[in-house]
Amino acid sequence: MDIDESLTDAFGDAPYRMLIREIKDFAIFHLDLQGHIQSWNTGAERLFGYAASEVIGREFALLFTLDDCRDGVPERELKTAAETGQVEDARWHQCKDGTRFYTNGVTTALRDENGTLRGFAKVGRDDTKRKLAEDSNKRFFTLSVDILCAAGRDGYFKKVNPAFGKTLGYTQEELLTTPYLDLIHPEDVAATVTVVESLNGDVPLSYFENRYRCRDGSYKWLAWTSAPFTKDGLLYATARDITEQKRIVLALAQSNQRVVTILESITDAFFTLNHEWQFTYLNQQAEPLVQRTREELLGKSIWEAFPAIINSVFDEQYRKAVREQITVNFEAFYPPLNTWFEVHAYPSPNGLSIYFNDISARKQAEYDLRVSEVRYRRLFEAAHDGILILNAETGQIADVNPYLCEFLNYPKHEFMGKELWEIGLFKDKDESRIAFRELQEKGYIRYEDMPLETKTGARREVEFISNVYGENGHHVIQCNIRDITERKQVEGEREQLLALTQQAQTTAEGANRLKDEFLATLSHELRTPLTSIVGWAEMLGNPKLDPVAAQRAIETIRRNGRMQVQMIDDLLDVSRIITGKLRLRVQPVDLGTIIIAAVDTARPAAEAKEIRLQLQLDSPAGQVSGDPDRLQQMTWNLISNAIKFTPKGGRVIVRLERVESHVEISVSDTGLGIASAFLPHVFDRFRQADATSTRSYGGLGLGLAIVRQLVELHGGTVRVESAGVGQGTTFTVSLPFAAVRGAANDVERVPAELTTSSEFECPPHLAGIHVLIVDDEADARELLHFILESCGVRVRTANSAAAALEAMIEEAFDVLISDIGMPEEDGYSLIAKVRALDKEQGGRIPAAALTAYAREEDRIRTLRSGFQIHIPKPVSPSELIAVVANLAGRTETIVS
Secondary structure, eight states: OOHHHHHHHHHOSSHHHHHHHHOOSEEEEEEOTTOBBOOOOHHHHHHHOOOHHHHTTSBGGGGBOHHHHHTTHHHHHHHHHHHHSEEEEEEEEEOTTSOEEEEEEEEEEEEOTTOOEEEEEEEEEBOHHHHHHHHHTTTOGGGOSSEEEEEETTSSEEEEOHHHHHHHTOOHHHHHHSOGGGGBOGGGHHHHHHHHHHTTSSOOEEEEEEEEEOTTSOEEEEEEEEOOOOTTSEEEEEEEEOHHHHHHHHHHHHHHHHHHHHHHTOOSEEEEEOTTOBEEEEOTTHHHHHTOOHHHHTTSBHHHHOGGGTTSHHHHHHHHHHHHTOOEEEEEEEGGGTEEEEEEEEEETTEEEEEEEEOHHHHHHHHHHHHHHHHHHHHHHHOSSEEEEEETTTOOEEEEOHHHHHHHTOOGGGTTTOOGGGGTSSSSHHHHHHHHHHHHHHSEEEEEEEEEEOTTOOEEEEEEEEEEEEETTEEEEEEEEEEOHHHHHHHHHHHHHHHHHHHHHHHHHHHHHHHHHHHHHHHHHHHHHHHHHHHHHHHHTOTTOOHHHHHHHHHHHHHHHHHHHHHHHHHHHHHHHHHTOOOOOOEEEEHHHHHHHHHHHHHHHHHHTTOEEEEEEOGGGOEEEEOHHHHHHHHHHHHHHHHHTSOTTOEEEEEEEEETTEEEEEEEESSOOOOTTTGGGTTSTTOOSOOSTTOSOOOOSOHHHHHHHHHHHTTOEEEEEOSSTTSOEEEEEEEESSOOSOOOOOOOOOOGGGOOOOOOOOOGGGTTOEEEEEOSOHHHHHHHHHHHHTTTOEEEEESSHHHHHHHHHHSOOSEEEEOSOOSSSOHHHHHHHHHTSOTTTTTTOOEEEEESOOSHHHHHHHHHHTOSEEEESSOOHHHHHHHHHHHHHTGGGOOO
16 A cells, blocks of 8 residues: 555545644645745644634744844745755744744745746644753753764764664764764765865854765765864764655655645654554654554554553543544553653544654653752752752852751751851851852852851851852852861861971980980090099009009099099989989988088189188078988089189189078089070080080089989079179079978988098908809909908909809808899899708808999899898998998898
């Protein structure tokens, strides 16, 4: 059956005239050569609002908008149709009541058998809904039913939408990797190249047709529109498959050019049913949508061909249209084809005419939009940042999320309609509106440290970001507000910690430098007296040394040895002070007596430098509570320091006086004085005004530090005054009358400088005592052996703990004297093994630890480990003799 026969079966003897008259969804009318309206169907009356009597004979320009009329669109449309045969008409048109609707149709030139132009036929359909949906969903590039693409100057497509591949049967990859000229019909290549080259200018392409090869080898006609090349070298174009239109137009033109052009120019799928619900006509556009060919459907019942529509929306609406003789419009989903259809069914005397379109893409887009809106709302409601939505024109708040309501302590209704400054953002209205104008101009603003005050007056710091975006054709402003108060606090604390770390590093570096300077000074101060000791000791072995020189050597060795002992005692005192182990033997003390003794001790040194040493005592000054040895050490340190730094012929004054509730000891000199920059550091440990190798005065820089610590332990204070370099110095110690801190405990040794040497005397009762001396140092063993043996003591020596134990097995001893620090086994190990022996083997022998380990903890450890007494090195001969006599006399009282 051919097309004419099928149409005759469907519509009778005058099918085309009846179709034109009955079709209500299409405006169909004719124009003469000048564009005057010659005919007007029901669809045109319904769409434009004009009755036929109101438009017949009038220019069809009245149907166009004023802008199109001013641009000469009506005249240009007729001219193009006359030149090319037809032109598509897709634009906004003007209704009688002034409203507008969007049509999608075609204007066709009508010629007689001789080819003479007789007029024009115009077919249009209300496409407003589709147009609006298309405008609001431009972002859904991939969902467009039209072909959309972007091509580069290199002749390749850079982007194509699915409709392109669906139209031609290619995959997206095939389209992007094939030069587009290779896909164009050879006869159309030259024209296409010319058109593409023309788009290098400023004039867009309004309409162009060419043929593209499909994957199956066939060709399809595409109608193109395009903008010129962009700056980035891309050509954006749209196309529509007009192959079916061309085929229909050609088929109908063979029998009735006017009607065929009208029907086949319809882009919708279309079919007709007779009263027996049998297919009588099916256009080609319908075939891919129903996935059946025309030959498969013509003559068959719709219920037989598509049984799934029975009792569906399609069934209900088709029967309603026939029963009530009304037009029905509906949208429905057909599961077997997995397709959404938009359907328009028109009853006619011969049955039912049905126009339908595949709207699956639009439905999917609408669904995606709904899902997107739901997701956005959930994020909006659950976000842990404040979010505001503003009116882009007024800047007033249109929406706020729950987090910001809770954060600022405002209920939601108090936000609505307010500007940002009214909720604590920005300091005032002017600043807020300046920021709003900047946002409108730039589309984006950001403030990293913005102060914000909540409704309760709490001050917070926030990060404020705002941008403008489009939504359904409107501009919307979104503001994100993040609380960064805690982060700022952490950053501040980190910066403060960094500063403290840098300060600590600087302090540590200074301390390290002081340590290095002190070690250099210590090395110098220890080696200086050692030079005299070693040198004179070697001279004593020279037989040519006369007795006078020998005595001088002995005195020099003794003096320098005491200097070293003093330095070591100072170091130990500092160690005890730092560790809190220095104890005071508190008792009532007459400061006058203490000061006189210190002055008498220092007087020889003053006389040697011809320094006048004056003493001024306030006799009723009274007593204080304190340790007499430590107070004398403190006073002697101040006096010796003054003598040390006072040049020959100078003067040192020592005063004692009562001042209100305390007594003051002051030591003034006419010496070198102290620079103002060094005054704060006078009492620091290891600090000296001159620590260089070229300094004029020796010492470790500990004397004044010990003075300050001793004074503070007695509850007093010490201060220093100096007018500057060369103007003398005054040290003042203030001590209260009340009892001082500290409790009586262990008796500490008096500084060596204050200890007068005793004559070397041997008690007669030492004769016959048997002593074992253990020391790994041969010189030390020899010295101790000589001292004891010169007093009649029987002595045996051992150079290790093992040798000592062997000696005790061989013979009995009355006293054991052992070093602590020895290789392999130390003195602690030796005494432990001795105490493990039976009494007969010497397990209860009195023992003394003679060692260079002189700290408080060393003394305690030696006593706990089994020794009766701890003797720090160096030991004087008199002290050694006294210790041996004491231990030998207590032999019978050792506690087991």
